[in-house]
Amino acid sequence: MADKANKEEVQVEDTATQNEVATKPQKEVSLKESNPEKFLEEFNWHNYEEGIDPIDDGKLEEFEKLVAENFVDTLDDEVVEGKVVYITDRDAIIDINAKSEGVVSLNEFRYNPDLKVGDKVEVLIDVREDSTGQLILSHRKARTIKAWDRVNAAHDEATIVNGYVKCRTKGGMIVDVFGIEAFLPGSQIDVKPIRDYDVYVGKTMEFKVVKINHEFKNVVVSHKALIEADIEEQKKEIIGQLEKGQVLEGVVKNITSYGVFVDLGGVDGLVHITDLSWSRINHPNEIVELDQKLNVVILDFDEDKTRIQLGLKQLNPHPWEALGEELKVGDKVKGKVVVIADYGAFIEVAEGVEGLIHVSEMSWSTHLRSAQDFVNVGDEVEAVILTMDKEERKMSLGIKQMTPDPWTDITTKYPVGSRHKGIVRNFTNFGVFVELEEGIDGLIYISDLSWTNKIKHPSEFTNIGDTLEVVVLELDVEGRKLSLGHKQTEENPWDKYEDEFAVGTKHTASIDEVVDKGATIKFNEDIVAFVPSRHLEKEDGSMLKKGDEAEFQIIEFNKEFKKVVASHMVIHKEEEAKIVKEAVKKQATAQDESKTTLGDANAALQALKDKMDGKK
Numbered sequence: 140m141a142d143k144a145n146k147e148e149v150q151v152e153d154t155a156t157q158n159e160v161a162t163k164p165q166k167e168v169s170l171k172e173s174n175p176e177k178f179l180e181e182f183n184w185h186n187y188e189e190g191i192d193p194i195d196d197g198k199l200e201e202f203e204k205l206v207a208e209n210f211v212d213t214l215d216d217e218v219v220e221g222k223v224v225y226i227t228d229r230d231a232i233i234d235i236n237a238k239s240e241g242v243v244s245l246n247e248f249r250y251n252p253d254l255k256v257g258d259k260v261e262v263l264i265d266v267r268e269d270s271t272g273q274l275i276l277s278h279r280k281a282r283t284i285k286a287w288d289r290v291n292a293a294h295d296e297a298t299i300v301n302g303y304v305k306c307r308t309k310g311g312m313i314v315d316v317f318g319i320e321a322f323l324p325g326s327q328i329d330v331k332p333i334r335d336y337d338v339y340v341g342k343t344m345e346f347k348v349v350k351i352n353h354e355f356k357n358v359v360v361s362h363k364a365l366i367e368a369d370i371e372e373q374k375k376e377i378i379g380q381l382e383k384g385q386v387l388e389g390v391v392k393n394i395t396s397y398g399v400f401v402d403l404g405g406v407d408g409l410v411h412i413t414d415l416s417w418s419r420i421n422h423p424n425e426i427v428e429l430d431q432k433l434n435v436v437i438l439d440f441d442e443d444k445t446r447i448q449l450g451l452k453q454l455n456p457h458p459w460e461a462l463g464e465e466l467k468v469g470d471k472v473k474g475k476v477v478v479i480a481d482y483g484a485f486i487e488v489a490e491g492v493e494g495l496i497h498v499s500e501m502s503w504s505t506h507l508r509s510a511q512d513f514v515n516v517g518d519e520v521e522a523v524i525l526t527m528d529k530e531e532r533k534m535s536l537g538i539k540q541m542t543p544d545p546w547t548d549i550t551t552k553y554p555v556g557s558r559h560k561g562i563v564r565n566f567t568n569f570g571v572f573v574e575l576e577e578g579i580d581g582l583i584y585i586s587d588l589s590w591t592n593k594i595k596h597p598s599e600f601t602n603i604g605d606t607l608e609v610v611v612l613e614l615d616v617e618g619r620k621l622s623l624g625h626k627q628t629e630e631n632p633w634d635k636y637e638d639e640f641a642v643g644t645k646h647t648a649s650i651d652e653v654v655d656k657g658a659t660i661k662f663n664e665d666i667v668a669f670v671p672s673r674h675l676e677k678e679d680g681s682m683l684k685k686g687d688e689a690e691f692q693i694i695e696f697n698k699e700f701k702k703v704v705a706s707h708m709v710i711h712k713e714e715e716a717k718i719v720k721e722a723v724k725k726q727a728t729a730q731d732e733s734k735t736t737l738g739d740a741n742a743a744l745q746a747l748k749d750k751m752d753g754k755k
Contacts, residue, residue, distance in 0.1 A: 218281045223258045233262055233276055241276035248278065250303030250315050250343060261285060282318030289317045290358055294348040302346045302360060304339045312339060314346065314360055321348075327361035330370055331392050331402065334429070373405035381447070383437055386454070391431045399423045401435055401449055408447035410435060417452050417491025419477045426451070458491030459532045468524050472536070476518045484510045486520060486536055493534070496522060500537035503545055503578025513538075545578040546619055553579070553621065555611050558628060563605045571597045573607055573623055581621035583609065590626045590633060591665040591701065632665050633698045640666060640693050640703060645710065649688040650675075658683070660691060666703055668693070674706035683707060 221233035224240060231248065233241045243262060248254045261282065266275035293300045302314040302321065312323040323346070325333055333339075350359035389401035389408070398411040415426045427433065435449040466472075474486035474494070483497040501513040514520060522536035545552075553559065553575065561573035561581065570584045588600050601607060613622035640646070640662070648660040650670075657671045670691065675683040683689055695704035 218261050218263055218284050220259055221262045221276065223254065223256050223260060226254070226256060231260075231278075233260065235262060235274075235276070237274055239274050241274040243276045243278045247282075249305075250301065252343060279318050286317035286319045290319060290321075290348055290351065294351050297347065299345050299347060299365065300360075301343055304342050304344060306340060307336050312336060314344075316346065316348070316358065316360060319358055321346075321358035321360045323360050323362065327359075327363045330363055330366060330405075370405040377404055377406045381437060381440060383439060385437045386434055387437065388432060388434055389449075391427050391429055391433065394423050394427065394429060396422060399427055401433070403435075403447075406447065408435065408437070408449040410449045410451050414438065414448075414450040414452055417455070417458050418487065419485070419493065452491075457532075458489055459529060462489065462492060462529065466524070466527070468527055470524050471521060471541075472524060473519065473521050474536075476514050476516050476520060479510050479514065479516055481509055484514050486522060488534070488536075494522070494524070494536040495534070496520075496536045496538055500525065500535070500539055503539050503542075504574065504580050539578070545576060546616065549579070549616055549621075550614065553611050553614065555614055557611050558608065559611070560606055560608050561623070563601050563603055563607060565603070566597045568596065571601060571607075573609060575609075575621075579621065581609065581611070581623040583607070583623045583625050587612070587624035587626055590629065590631050593701075633701065636666060637696065637698050640668075640696055642693050642696055645690055645692045646705070647688065647690050650683055650685050653685050658685070660705060662703075668703040668705040670705050670707065674708045676708045678711040 219235050221235040221241065223231050224234045225232035226245070229245055231243045231245055231254065233243055235241055241262065241264075243260075245254075248260075254260075260278055262276040262278050263281040263284065264274070265277040265280065266273075289300075292298070300316055302316040302323075304323070305313045305315055305320070307313075308322070311325045312328070314321045314323045325336065327349070328336075328339065344362055345365055346360035346362050347364045348358060349361045349364060351357070387403050389403045391399055392402040392407060393400040396412075398409050399415065401408050401410060410423075412420065412423055415423055420426060433451065434454060435451055436453045437447060438450045438453065439448040440446060472488045472494075474488035476484050477487045477493065478485040481498075483495050483501075485493045485495055487493050496510075496514075498508065498510045498513075501510065502508070520538060521541060522538045523540040524534060525537050525540075526533075526535040528534070559575050561575045563571055564574045564580065565572040568585075570582050571588070572580050572582055574580050585594055585597060588594055588597065592600070594600050607625055608628045609623040609625055610627040611621065612624045612627065613620075615621075646662055648662055648668075650658050651661045651667070652659045654669075657669055658675060659667055659669055661667050668691070670683075672682075674694075677683060677689075689707045690710055691705040691707050692709050693703065694706045694709065695702065697703075
């Protein structure tokens, strides 16, 4: 019963299943299932590999057409034009009709600070998608690609370009022109010299491309060229109206050590340092300063009127014309030393009025010295007018005239024979100039320096600046000459030596030096005697040598010429003569005695003979 019941239940389920299948729609059979061979033959393997779902060809063509019309082909090396749609603090958002908008750093637009929304700019794809999927564009690279075409066109057509001054460099500035770094020489920044280059850094200015070196990719630009044309027109207009004596207003453009360049409105003129002031000045900056406005007078110009000589002091009358008639020769004036030369000093007695004090008029001394010994630049001095010529505008002054002439009472202060002390001021080959006081100089001849020393030049005896004691020997008031002596302040040692070393006196000394034709011996600090060669002979016939000590006899003494001659030979020759003389005397005596003895012997012999002969 159970099996039967189960069978019936299964039959019921099968029937239900069949009924359910019959009520469901039938599944569509694909080409892959119905005709596998045809499916493989028509299968789009490219779409399968790219993961693209099958799309109807018509729809795909329509999509590609829309893309071509609305989106750019973003190749890496192609410059496209975009539109600024938004600007942030750091970036500019550019629409180039791509999938997304691109980003360009504002640093790339420094040359164009007026960039605004809606401006069209050229860009290049720098990064298709960064880490955030953002499209990164480069305006700088796009400008660089197009730059050379634009630079060449600007040069050929002489058009004006905008450039951004990036920084300073040696000799000029670096300027960004179309993305190219161009060189702006310092001389091409402006028509006037530039003192501060840094004020131009960060500015956008107009330029002309003046030179291109294609080999080295160098570009030179000029801002000066833009304004030179206008200045040239102004210059021609001004030059055509120039006349000598015309007074114009100008601006100090440059200051040099020799003068000032003044801009007259496109034309430069030079005010020489001597035409700045009637007074003497050391540098033009004492009178004017840069950018100062002043009136100048045209003094002269060349035929082309390219060199214009200007004057500033000529706008005022010459100071000599303002001198009063009461100023005359002999008057005392005060002034400041403005210039010193070897021959004298120039004194400014009034603004623009100078007088010369010659060095000979600075001291009563006849021994001339340099002007620097008396005055210095800037000193205030008082002087006497010696000569004055208003027409020639010359004046000579003297300061020694402010004190009495010391020679007026010279005979009272410095009589002959009086002793004084003075300072050695100068040497000559024949003597020494000694200053007794300011304005009183005397000469000591070289022969009056020492009684004993033989002096070839005064520098062997004294030095400049030394103090010497002197005696007045001669005085010439009219000739202003004073003869002095130094040796006369001491007793002449040769007076006593005349007796001590008289001819015939004997002295013991050593040979000091062997010289030509003899030798010298030094008896004391003053007496040096000469011994001729033959008088050096010793008793044994040999000659005295240096250092040998012996006795000498004075054979010549001359006080006037300080000459002493001695001899060693005469001493032993004298002894020899004395011995000979005594020997001769003894011999004569002996001969007399011998004659007497012989006579007696002869007489004795004769007597003996006579005795032997029987005479007695």
